[in-house]
Amino acid sequence: MAELEKKLAILRQAIDAVDDELLELIRKRARLAGQVGEAKQGSVDAPFYVPSREASIIRRLLARNATAATSAHESKIPDEAIHGIYREIIGACLALEHPMTIAYLGPEGTFSHSAASRQFGSTAKYLPCSSLAQVFDEVEAGRATYGVVPVENAFEGAVTPTLDQFADMERDIFICAEVQLSIHHHLFTYAESLADIDVVMSHPQPLGQCRGWLAEHLPNAQMLEASSTIRAAQIVDEAKAAASPTLDWQRCAVIGPYSIVDRSGLPLMQRNIEDFHDNTTRFFVIGQHDSPPSGEDKTSLVMSIRDEPGALHSLISSFADRHIGLTRIESRPSKKKLWEYVFFADIQGHRDDAAVAEAIAEISSRPGGFIKVLGSYPVSKPL
Ligand SMILES: O=C(O)C(=O)C[C@]1(C(=O)O)C=C[C@@H](O)C=C1
Numbered sequence: 001m002a003e004l005e006k007k008l009a010i011l012r013q014a015i016d017a018v019d020d021e022l023l024e025l026i027r028k029r030a031r032l033a034g035q036v037g038e039a040k041q042g043s044v045d046a047p048f049y050v051p052s053r054e055a056s057i058i059r060r061l062l063a064r065n066a067t068a069a070t071s072a073h074e075s076k077i078p079d080e081a082i083h084g085i086y087r088e089i090i091g092a093c094l095a096l097e098h099p100m101t102i103a104y105l106g107p108e109g110t111f112s113h114s115a116a117s118r119q120f121g122s123t124a125k126y127l128p129c130s131s132l133a134q135v136f137d138e139v140e141a142g143r144a145t146y147g148v149v150p151v152e153n154a155f156e157g158a159v160t161p162t163l164d165q166f167a168d169m170e171r172d173i174f175i176c177a178e179v180q181l182s183i184h185h186h187l188f189t190y191a192e193s194l195a196d197i198d199v200v201m202s203h204p205q206p207l208g209q210c211r212g213w214l215a216e217h218l219p220n221a222q223m224l225e226a227s228s229t230i231r232a233a234q235i236v237d238e239a240k241a242a243a244s245p246t247l248d249w250q251r252c253a254v255i256g257p258y259s260i261v262d263r264s265g266l267p268l269m270q271r272n273i274e275d276f277h278d279n280t281t282r283f284f285v286i287g288q289h290d291s292p293p294s295g296e297d298k299t300s301l302v303m304s305i306r307d308e309p310g311a312l313h314s315l316i317s318s319f320a321d322r323h324i325g326l327t328r329i330e331s332r333p334s335k336k337k338l339w340e341y342v343f344f345a346d347i348q349g350h351r352d353d354a355a356v357a358e359a360i361a362e363i364s365s366r367p368g369g370f371i372k373v374l375g376s377y378p379v380s381k382p383l
Pocket of ligand 1: 048094
């Protein structure tokens, strides 16, 4: 035992010395980022937040980590850890350059909150909003520096209220980054067993993402939609506190993120009830500018075409003819004319790439054609 204690004391002393070095290096990095911030001060063309630079830093470090020599008893540090550590360091440097306020669909603890803090770290200030429209409003009015909004789920599809905000041509908002977040849903309830649950409450997206599990385990329960998963938990807790006669909180369950355990009295009954275990939601970071090229980018567009045969085909061929990959296409009613649509598309490449710029120019020059670039941003990997 004394031998072990001695060994541990030596190793811990060495760790303390490395931590001191790390802290000095982080402080040195922050001073350099501070100088970058001073150089940018007052220039409208040089935003403080540069997603393309952040993406290049992280991609370079991940590649370095992948090829770093590891001995037989030294395992590779997982990519997620490198990503998380550097996101936090860069977030702290960015906040020192310029205070950041990030708007998201609240309350605290939602998946949007997780996506926002993954991107900006714990140094930023977060502004929970009661609707997606409010997230856009806060960013547009400059009360928030950036916003984070869900755009699509890999299995449930588009988050249409977000698309509708982008379809609003009056909005002066750009997409500057994407965040892909792994999503796990859990069932919380005061009920004793599944047989005692009559009502399941959540945001419509989680209800859809757990449809199969619900059909199998709670086929007779009524589904109630709330503005967010955390709001659903609050509603059940409020009903309990007020001994509500209208909502039988004892027979109610909520589907939502694990963070509910810290924000509600609701006990966790069942973990990971999502139908697909690689369930992932994609979020956009919105702001007043998009991102310069990072070497691996996507561009999001909203387009409309004249209602005539072959119109959609000709739109798509503007990209296909130039070998530009189309990674998503979605239609939404234009809400201006009956059966008229706008199309949302994500393409590979940056709007500054010659081929992308040509395709965009070709579509906008077509009679009745309209195209708006919502933004170019670095491609991200699921986390
Ligand atoms: O390189 C910059 O432009 C910086 O502002 C520095 C830095 C960083 O910490 O590395 C900080 C924030 C930006 O989003 C990108 C990078």
